[in-house]
Amino acid sequence: MRALTWHGKHDVRVDTVDDPEILNPRDAIIKITSTAICGSDLHLYDGYIPTMQAGDILGHEFMGEVVEVGAKSTLQKGQRVVVPFTIACGSCYHCGKHQYSACDNGLPADNQDIGQEMYGQPMSGLFGYSHLTGGYAGGQAEYVRVPFSDVGPIIIPDGVEDEKVLFLSDILPTGWMAAENADIEPGDTVAVWGCGPVGLFAVQSAFLMGAERVIAIDHFPHRLELAKKFGAETINFEETATYEALLQMTGGIGPDAVIDAVGLEAHGFFVDNVIDQIKASTFLGTDRIHSIRQAIIACRKGGRVSMPAVYGGFVDKFPLGAFMEKGLTLKTGQTHVQHYMPALLNAIMENKIDTTFLISHTLGLEDAPQGYKMFHDNQNEVTKVVLKPGLALAAE
Structure with a gap:
């Protein structure tokens, strides 16, 4: 064959x-x-x-x-x-x-x-x-x-x-489980990093589970337009500072739940991401984890983090202090x-x-x-x- x-x-x-x-x-x-x-x-x-x-x-x-x-x-x-x-x-x-x-x-x-x-x-x-x-x-x-x-x-x-x-x-069950893992409650604001296939299904699923607002984050215009068709608000991270925009859009509180649908090959010209890329190219590291770092920092205190994205190995610069001090929860897995x-x-x-x-x-x-x-x-x-x-x- x-x-x-x-x-x-x-x-x-x-x-x-x-x-x-x-x-x-x-x-x-x-x-x-x-x-x-x-x-x-x-x-x-x-x-x-x-x-x-x-x-x-x-x-x-x-x-x-x-x-x-x-x-x-x-x-x-x-x-x-x-x-x-x-x-x-x-x-x-x-x-x-x-x-x-x-x-x-x-x-x-x-x-x-x-x-x-x-x-x-x-x-x-x-x-x-x-x-x-x-x-x-x-x-x-x-x-x-x-x-x-x-x-x-x-x-x-x-x-x-x-x-x-x-x-x-x-990808449909993955997007659905991502939204389910975010423990969405009626009236929630949910931020989704990545408008690839899983991210777009997570956007669709979040609305079906009762989210009032979904904010989709990416840098590909067409993918952001697809997210808008489901009712999502959007942030193009190449044009707008994501963290500051999320705080402004949520009255300074932050999203109730965040979903990382990007994973180990995060893109973007950010200091931490450039360092990750250098480490990966020189075999000093594996995953580029900018999106999950940013999701944790942006999430409101007491919020929920869902991570359907694929990661493969050990990472550094993980904001464990922020994760603990803000009282966040994380659900992930295949x-x-x-x-x-x-x-x-x-x-x-x-x-x-x-x-x-x-x-x-x-x-x-x-x-x-x-x-x-x-x-x-x-x-x-x-x-x-x-x-x-x-x-x-x-x-x-």
């Missing part, structure tokens, strides 16, 4: 690789109909995530048709499914608490030592996202093996186009996708949530390398790239 494979920083290629096979009775094989390039994939593209190996198949946002099932799979051939990016068994201690991204059995046994050493405990498995998360082949391919297929995939009704439900695989999928699918079917607005480009799988470059280099106009195996459409 054809699949997008990683070969190093800014080097991804569509190669011919072996077809996936059933390895466990709970497995299923999915023929991919749609898959997307996620902002988190750009961390792999930029070489920030460790334990990647040449030839690894990328992609963790995908859906398709069931073509083969193991003896203990609950899926049936011909069903259309969206697959969560987190791989979870459904029966361990954490799955019993609906903490699917903390599943104890999502990682193969020979991959658990890496997470144990880096984070104290191994995380769950993720599709197409390094050997730290299991080394599983991803879904930017013609076919993919889905472990624990009796737990993860959600069946999509006939007649519902892929574009309406594809983002159930990751998304428990399986927990949120059923309710969010219902919301889509009832037209309460729109997802299609985000798609800016649809390309064939063979055009995936161009899609990555487009998304990486032009994040103003390129908001989301969807790839379709077999689609003969060249990137422009």
Whole structure:
């Protein structure tokens, strides 16, 4: 089959690789109909995530048709499914608490030592996202093996186009969980750093959860315009001092809750961010954490901090004193996708949530390398790239 494979920083290629096979009775094989390039994939593209190996198949946002099932799979051939990016068994201690991204059995046994050493405990498995998360082949391919297929995939009704439900695989539940983690109360003012896909879904979700005001922060004009369509007020951090603007907009109090949807590759010409970039380029540091620093400083006393953004390693200049003295709370983590999928699918079917607005480009799988470059280099106009195996459409 054809699949997008990683070969190093800014080097991804569509190669011919072996077809996936059933390895466990709970497995299923999915023929991919749609898959997307996620902002988190750009961390792999930029070489920030460790334990990647040449030839690894990328992609963790995908859906398709069931073509083969193991003896203990609950899926049936011909069903259309969206697959969560987190791989979870459904029966361990954490799955019993609906903490699917903390599943104890999502990682193969020979991959658990890496997470144990880096984070104290191994995380769950993720599709197409390094050997730290299991080394599983991803879904930017013609076919993919889905472990624990009796737990993860959600069946999509006939007649519902892929574009309406594809983002159930990751970014819609991630944006929703980000807003949920902010403990939004009616009348709250919520500030969201980053108007990429997760940030925009967090904006939409915050309003649905009762926020009175949402303030979206970014520097890409088109993304800020998308946030405005949901009713958000906006700050362009290249034109306005964010902290001062937030204080002015909230009567000197600060936002009730803040959401960091930027993560380890924060942009902007700020002193702390420049230092972070120098450290990252000279291997003296890993993550650039300007956005979470600023969110903590801007949040009101007694407020809540939600961090759906991806961070990978150790950081310095973290404002721990401000965090403690202001009495803030922080919630974060990989998304428990399986927990949120059923309710969010219902919301889509009832037209309460729109997802299609985000798609800016649809390309064939063979055009995936161009899609990555487009998304990486032009994040103003390129908001989301969807790839379709077999689609003969060249990137422009």
